[in-house]
Amino acid sequence: MNGRVFRIDIPAHQAVQELLPWYAAGQLAPDEARRVHAHLQGCAQCRQDLEWEHGMYAEAAQSADLPPGADMEAALARLMPALGPQERGAAGEGRRAAAITGATPAGAPARWWHTAAANQPSWLRWALAAQWVAIVGLAALLLRPADEPAAYRVLGSGVAAGGNLVVVFQPNTSERELRRILQAQNARVVDGPTVTDAYLINVPAAGRAQALQALRAEAGVKLAEPLDAGSAP
Amino acid sequence: MALTASDTDEVHLLGRIAAGDKLAFEALYRAYFPRLSRFVGRMARSAPLIEEVVNDTMLVVWQKAASFDGSCKPSTWIFAIAYRKTLKSLKASDEPVESDAALYEDDGDRQPEQLFSRQQLQHSVALALDQLPAAQRAVMVLTYYHEMAYGDIADIVECPLNTVKTRMFHARHRLKDLLWNERESSR
Numbered sequence: 001m002n003g004r005v006f007r008i009d010i011p012a013h014q015a016v017q018e019l020l021p022w023y024a025a026g027q028l029a030p031d032e033a034r035r036v037h038a039h040l041q042g043c044a045q046c047r048q049d050l051e052w053e054h055g056m057y058a059e060a061a062q063s064a065d066l067p068p069g070a071d072m073e074a075a076l077a078r079l080m081p082a083l084g085p086q087e088r089g090a091a092g093e094g095r096r097a098a099a100i101t102g103a104t105p106a107g108a109p110a111r112w113w114h115t116a117a118a119n120q121p122s123w124l125r126w127a128l129a130a131q132w133v134a135i136v137g138l139a140a141l142l143l144r145p146a147d148e149p150a151a152y153r154v155l156g157s158g159v160a161a162g163g164n165l166v167v168v169f170q171p172n173t174s175e176r177e178l179r180r181i182l183q184a185q186n187a188r189v190v191d192g193p194t195v196t197d198a199y200l201i202n203v204p205a206a207g208r209a210q211a212l213q214a215l216r217a218e219a220g221v222k223l224a225e226p227l228d229a230g231s232a233p
Numbered sequence: 234m235a236l237t238a239s240d241t242d243e244v245h246l247l248g249r250i251a252a253g254d255k256l257a258f259e260a261l262y263r264a265y266f267p268r269l270s271r272f273v274g275r276m277a278r279s280a281p282l283i284e285e286v287v288n289d290t291m292l293v294v295w296q297k298a299a300s301f302d303g304s305c306k307p308s309t310w311i312f313a314i315a316y317r318k319t320l321k322s323l324k325a326s327d328e329p330v331e332s333d334a335a336l337y338e339d340d341g342d343r344q345p346e347q348l349f350s351r352q353q354l355q356h357s358v359a360l361a362l363d364q365l366p367a368a369q370r371a372v373m374v375l376t377y378y379h380e381m382a383y384g385d386i387a388d389i390v391e392c393p394l395n396t397v398k399t400r401m402f403h404a405r406h407r408l409k410d411l412l413w414n415e416r417e418s419s420r
Contacts, residue, residue, distance in 0.1 A: 065260070
């Protein structure tokens with residue numbers, strides 16, 4: 001073991017490096033200043049960099065003159081006649097008084113990048129509000145009365161009103177064949193199969209006679225009969 | 234946010250300006266012209282441009298004094314306006330945001346190298362600053378020439394605190410390199 005009993009804590013070193021310019025000017029909060037001070041005791045590089053920072057401030061202080069050619073009185077004389085109307089701001093005297101006493105005025109939003117932490121009360125308030133909006137919205141969706149008729153029907157309801165033909169297929173007709181026959185007539189199954197293997201189907205009323213003819217011509221169809229209101233199948 | 238006595242005075246002045254008091258405006262103008270012109274002067278070089286940007290800034294202060302809400306120091310509020318006006322004028326005037334340092338090299342008052350005087354060092358720092366991107370330059374100028382805390386600088390350039398710190402960190406490395414090169418080449 002050599003004389004060096006500790007290694008440099010890299011993240012801490014980097015954090016101090018970033019703060020050095022403001023440490024040199026005494027512009028850090030007390031806890032940050034203490035942290036930098038403690039690190040400096042054991043870090044020669046940071047002490048050397050701190051010297052450089054002091055040099056920069058010294059140079060900056062030497063060049064405090066106005067930029068060459070800048071003339072305040074001439075510039076002010078140009079501006080004064082040009083002062084137009086003022087905008088009426090939202091900030092009232094109360095807020096300005098709060099600024100004088102150092103209190104944060106209630107209406108002044110803090111800069112967002114200062115409040116980006118998730119546990120900030122203001123963020124929590126907004127998150128909670130958003131959550132309530134979602135809850136109320138979903139509840140309203142659930143409780144909304146079903147004012148539109150559902151697009152589906154329970155089998156058996158309103159059957160008689162929908163079917164206008166009764167068809168019985170041969171027992172060995174495949175589902176595929178059955179589908180083809182019905183689709184060829186633009187027919188839809190309304191009910192069935194019944195206990196007698198009959199299907200109640202609906203075809204467009206205008207073409208019912210032709211549909212009936214065509215169905216009877218199909219080898220797979222054992223029976224096809226029109227179904228009129230009042231007539232028994 | 235702790236306000237100094239002069240901050241409090243400036244808050245009062247802004248209150249009077251919001252009420253249309255032109256004397257109060259003149260007082261604030263005289264207090265800010267030197268600071269603003271130095272800041273703008275480090276960002277843009279030509280004198281007419283500097284006065285124009287300062288006047289544009291102070292005109293906004295006059296127009297919007299009533300909207301100053303005390304959520305930051307008056308100086309932070311005013312410098313934020315100046316920063317935006319400066320960037321805008323740099324774009325509008327086609328003055329390179331990254332100024333050409335060579336323009337200022339041959340101004341004839343170079344000292345013999347062995348007399349690397351403080352004035353020359355300042356000159357070198359100014360030249361090196363000019364070669365930094367505007368965003369880095371602004372953070373450096375506000376730190377070294379206006380001795381502002383990084384929280385205030387974040388408000389002025391409208392970016393997160395960590396961005397100010399890392400921007401400053403990279404700018405310092407760049408500046409050190411530039412100064413070193415400058416010194417080597419003048420040998």
